[in-house]
Amino acid sequence: MRLHRNLCFATVDGLLQIFNEGMYADKVVQMLLKRDKRWGSRDRGFVAETTYDIVRWKRLYAEIAEVKEPFSRDDIWRLFAVWATLKGIKLPDWKYFENTPSRKIKGRFDELSQIRKIKESFPDWIDELAVKELGEKVWNKEAIALNEQADVILRVNTLKTTKEKLQAELFDLEIETEFIKGYPDALKLAVRGNVFITEAFQNGHFEVQDASSQLVAEFLDVKPGMKVVDTCAGAGGKTLHIAALMENKGQVIAMDIYDNKLKELKRRAKRDGAHNIEMRVIDSTKPIKKLYDKADRVLIDAPCSGLGVLRRNPDAKWKLQPEFIEKIKKTQQEILESYSKMVKPGGKLVYATCSILPSENQDQVKHFLDSENGKDFTFVKDKKILSHESGFDGFYMALLEKKI
Template structure:
C-alpha cells in the first residue's frame, strides 16, 4: 500500500477531533469524507477504516508510541507510524515519519500483546468489569470478537420489495450480497461499500441494521391491527421493522425523550413508505400515563452501555465511564417500571439492550419481576447474544407477558 499525504493528513485531523476534542468517531469520519470531492471510493475507505482502526487500538498504539493525552500533532503522527509499521506498510520519506523506530515498535507490540488490557486495547476498569460479569474465558473471547470490524448488514424493507429483487438491484450497482441463515430479512455485503448512494436505498428498499438488532422486533410478534408502542424509538430502526412486520396496518406509537431523533424517524418513514407510525416526544409523565393499559405490545429498547456494539462504535471504549454504568442501570429499572404500565392485560413486552453485561440484562429483568410494578408479569423467554458466538453485535432480549387478572 502506498500512502498519500492528503489522505494521511485527513486521518491525523480526524484523530485530533476524536482524541482531543472528544467528538464522536462516526460524525468525524462523516465530516472528513466530505472534505474533497475528488476522492474516490478507495480514498474514502482508507480514511474511514484507518481512523476507526487507530481509534479501536488507541491504548495499544499510544503506549507503543510513548505518547500521552492531550496529543500533539507530532504525537498523532507517531501513533499513525505505529499503525503503519504493524500493518507492514513501507513508510514514505516524509519529515513527520523520520526516525520511526520500526524494530522497537514491533518488539514493544510483542511484549504488550501478552496482557489482555493492551492486546485488546481496553481501559483497566472495563477489563475488570468484563471478567467479573462474564468470567475470564467468556470475556476473553467476547472482547476479541468485539474488536473485529463489523460486517455491513442490510434489512430488506418488505413493504417495498423482496430479498431477491434487492439482491439483483444491488448487484447491478456492483454490490454483491449473501443471505444470512436464520435472519429472514437480512443480507450481508460480501465487501464493504457505500450503500447509501444506491438508488435502492433512496427508494427505501432497505435499511442498514445489524443481524442481532433484526431479532428484536420479531420477538414481540406484532400483528397487523395491533397497537404497538416503541418507547425508546430513537431514529427508529426497530420501529420501521415493526411497521414491516405489521404490513403497515394498526398503530405504532414511537416515543423518545429526544424530539430531533423522532424528526429523523419521520424522514425515514417517508422513504420507507411507512404510514402507521405516530411519533410522541416524552416531555412529561402525562405522555406515558395516557397509554396505561392501552398497548398490545410494548418495546423497551433500553439505553445501555453499548458494550455489545463496540465493533461499530470503537470510541465508546474511551468515552464510557464506570459512573455512567451505575446511573444507566438505575435508568433501565425506572424505565421498566414506568413503561410496563402501558401493556394491557394479556399483552406482551420486550426488554432489549445492546449490552453483554448480565447486570444490564437478565439481572434487570429479575429485579423488575420482583418489584411491585412487575408483579403482574412473567418471563416467557430471554436470549443473550454474544458476538463471539454469533459473529454479530452483542445483544440481550427478554419477552415478558402481562398475565390476565381474575
Template sequence: MRLHRNLVLAVIHALDLIYNENEYADKVVQKTLKLDKRWGARDRKFVAETIYDMVRWKRLYNEIAGTKEHYTRDNLWKNFAVWATLKGIDLPDWKYFEGTPTRRIKGKFDELQSIRKVRESIPDWMDDTGFKELGDKWDKELKELNKQARVILRTNTLKNTRNQLKAALEAEKIDTEILPGYPDALVLTERKNVFLTQAFKKGLFEVQDASSQLVAPFLDVKPGQKVIDTCAGAGGKTLHLASLMQNKGQIIAMDIYGHKLAELKKRAKRDGAHNIENRTIENSKVIKRLKGKADRVLIDAPCSGIGVLKRNPDSKWKLNKEFLDRIRKTQAEILDQYSSMVKKGGKLVYATCSILPSENEKQVESFLSSNKDFKLIKEKKVSPSDSGFDGFYMALMQKEA
C-alpha cells in the first residue's frame, strides 16, 4: 500500500481537531470527507478508517511513540508513523518520517501486550471499573469493542419488506446479507454510504445496530396503544415502534433536547410514520400531565455508552469516572419519575447501551425495591463478545393492575 500525501494530511488535520479541539470523531470524519471532491471510494475509505483506527488505538500508539499525550503536529505524525508501521505500510521518504525507529515500534508493541489497559487502549479508570464489574469477561468484551462496527440496516416495514429492501439496494449496487434472528435487519457486505441511495431517500430503511433493534420489540407494543418514548433523541427506536404499531395508536416522543426531536420529525416524514407526536421536556409538568396515561413506556436511558465503543471510539477519551457517577444518579431519577406515566397493567422497558451492571440490573433492582407496584417480567443482556454487535441491556417491567 502506498501513502498519498494529501490523504495523510487530511487524517493529521482531523486528528488535531479531535484531540486538541475536542470535536466529535464522526462529525470530523463527515467534514473531512467533503474536503476534496476528487477523492474516490478507496481514498474516502482510507481517510475515514484511518481516523477511526487512530482514535480507537490512541493510548497504545501514544505509548509506543512516547509522545506523552501532547498532540502537537509533530507528535501526531509520530503517532501516524506507529499506525503505518504496525499495519506493515512502507513509510515514504517524507521529512515527517525521518528517523522513524520502525524496529523499536514493533518491539514496543510486543512489550505492551501484557498490560490490558494499554493493549486495549482505554483509560485507567475504565479498565478498573470494567474489571471490577465484569471480571474476566471484561477482556473478551474489550477485544470485541475494539473491532470496527458493521453497518446494519433496519427495514422500514411501513413501506416495504426486508426482501424488497434487499432487492432495491442490489439495484443500486449495494449488497446485503440477511441477519438470522433479527427479523428486519440487513447487514452490508461492504461499507458504503447508504445515505446517498434512493432507497434511503424514499424512507425504506434506517441505519440501526442489530442490538438496538431488539429494544422496541421488547416493549411488547400493539397497534392502537398509547406509547411514550421518554428519551427519544433523534428517534431510531421511536420509528421502530411506529412500524411495529403499523402507524396505529399514538406515540409521544419526548426528550430534553428539542433539536433532536426536530431531527426525528424529519425522519418520521421520510419514513411515513404518522402516529408520532413530539414533546420537549422543559419541566416536570410535561411528565405530571401524563401520569398513569400510557400503555407502554420506553426509557432508553442516558448512559456511559460503554457498550457502543466500537461505534464511538472517541467517547472513551471523553468519558470519565465523575460522569459515570453522575449518570447513574440521573438514571435512577429518570426511572423513578418517568415510570409514573405507566397506567395500571401497563408495561415499562428500561434500556441502556452499557454493559456495566451498575447502570443496568442494579438500577432495576433498586427501582423495584422502592416501587412495589412494579414487577420484573424479563431482562436481556446483549454482550458484544457473544453477539458481535453493540452491548445493550433491557428490562421489561409491568405495573400491577
C-alpha cells in the first residue's frame, strides 16, 4: 500500500480532534469524508478505517511510540508511523517519518503484547472492572472480540419487502449479502460498503442495525393490535422493528427525553412506512403516569456504559469514566422502578442494555425484582450476549411478566 499525503493529513487532523478535543469519532469521520470531493470510495475507506484503527489501539500505539496525552501533532504522526510499521506499510520519505525506529517499534510491540490491558488497549480501570465482573478467562476472549471491526448488518423492513427480495435487489447493485442463522430479519454484508446511497435504503427497504440489537424486539414478544411502549426510544432502531413485527397494527408509543432524537425517528418512520408510531417527549413525570397499567408491552432499552458496542464505538473506552458507571447504574434502577408501572397486569416488560457487565444487567433485574414495585413481576427468561461467542455486539435482555 502506498500512503497518500492528503489522506494521511486528514487522518492526523481527525485524530487530534478525537483525542485532544473530545469529539466523537463517528462525527469526526463523517466530516473528514466530505473534505475532498475527488476522493473515491477507496480513499474514504482508508481515512475512516485508519482513524478508527488508531483510536481503537491508542494505548498500545502510544506506549510503543512513547508519547503521552495531550498529543501534539508530531505525537500523532508518531502514532501513525507505529500503525503503518505494524501493518507492514512502507513509510514514504516525508519529514514526519524521519528517524522512525522500525525495528524498535516491532520489538516494543512484542514486549508490550505480554500485557493484556496494553495489547488490547484498554484503560486500567476497565480492564480491572471487566476481570472482576466477568472473570479473567472470559474477559481475555471478550477484550479481543471487542477490538474487531464490526460487520455491517442490515435489518429487512418487512413492512415493505422480504429478506429474499432485498438480497436480490442488492445483488443487482453488486452488493453481496448473506443470511445469518437465528436472526430472521438480518442480512450481513459480505464486504463493507456505503449502503445509505442505495435506492433500497432511500425507499425504506432496510435499516442498518447490529444482529444482537435485532433480537430485542423479538424478545419483547409483540403481536399486531397491542399497545407497546418503547421508553428510551432514541432515534428508534428498535421502535421501527417493533412496528414492523406488529404489521402496522396497534399502537407503538416511542418515548425519549430528547426531542431531537424523536424527530429523527419520525423521519425514519415515514421512510419505512411505519404508521402506528406516536412520539412522546418525557419532559416531566406526566407522560409516564398517564400510561400506568395501560401497556401490553414495555421496552426499557436503558442507558448504559455501552461496553458491548466498543467494536463500532472504540472511542467510548477513552471517554468513559468509573464515576459514570456508578451514576448510570442508579439511573437504570430509577428507570426500571418508574417505567415498569406502565405495564398492565398480564403484560410483559423487557429490560435491555448494550453492556456486558452483570452489574448493569442481571444484578439490576434482581435488584428490581426484590423491590416493592418489582414484587408485582415474575422473571421469565434472559439472554446474555458476548461478542466473542456471537460475533456481534455484546447485549443483555431480560423478560419479566406482570402478575394478574
